[in-house]
Amino acid sequence: MKKKSINLFKEEKHKFPGQHHNEKVVLVVRKHILVLLPYAIQITALCILPIVFYTLIAPFVFPIFLEPPYNRAFLLFTIIYYGFLWIMVFIVWVDYYLDIWIVTNQRLLNIEQIGFFNRVVSELDLKRIQDITSSVHGLIPSIFGFGNVQIQTAAEENKFELKSVPHPVSVRRKIIKLNTQAKEKDRLVFRDRDE
Numbered sequence: 145m146k147k148k149s150i151n152l153f154k155e156e157k158h159k160f161p162g163q164h165h166n167e168k169v170v171l172v173v174r175k176h177i178l179v180l181l182p183y184a185i186q187i188t189a190l191c192i193l194p195i196v197f198y199t200l201i202a203p204f205v206f207p208i209f210l211e212p213p214y215n216r217a218f219l220l221f222t223i224i225y226y227g228f229l230w231i232m233v234f235i236v237w238v239d240y241y242l243d244i245w246i247v248t249n250q251r252l253l254n255i256e257q258i259g260f261f262n263r264v265v266s267e268l269d270l271k272r273i274q275d276i277t278s279s280v281h282g283l284i285p286s287i288f289g290f291g292n293v294q295i296q297t298a299a300e301e302n303k304f305e306l307k308s309v310p311h312p313v314s315v316r317r318k319i320i321k322l323n324t325q326a327k328e329k330d331r332l333v334f335r336d337r338d339e
Contacts, residue, residue: 171247176290276314
């Protein structure tokens with residue numbers, strides 16, 4: 145019996161609003177998961193804060209918080225505090241998950257989510273790309289293989305940057321290949337019109 149392998153990155157799977165008729169999704173890129181590490185450390189420290197306060201500080205500085213009417217108020221404020229922390233975790237996750245770069249055979253889209261209700265979508269035609277640079281700075285990005293890809297154009301908005309993407313060199317090479325193909329296709333179209 146022959147086993148079928150599952151390809152999660154099939155081109156047919158990726159569709160987005162505003163996609164052109166002959167446009168195929170080649171690459172979908174998100175930030176590396178390790179960009180969430182500083183947020184995770186901060187949120188973990190903030191989660192431990194009420195426990196440290198109640199066990200180490202309150203018995204010596206505020207012993208009244210341990211007595212019956214005040215300990216319930218402290219519990220209520222702690223629950224509200226953890227509710228806000230949960231909302232903070234959700235905001236960080238939504239910002240991470242909905243920030244996405246889509247590379248097609250015709251253009252590059254940058255979809256950036258800012259908070260819950262603010263989304264910015266930028267678009268760049270592959271034929272307008274003049275220079276692409278990838279960079280990896282620091283120990284952690286070097287070990288885990290993520291960095292930035294800067295794309296230069298001749299337009300006023302001269303930089304288009306993909307920040308903290310996994311395998312930036314591979315992403316750069318793929319975009320260069322697509323850029324070359326788009327320019328070659330454009331040359332063939334102009335050559336056919338002249339003849």
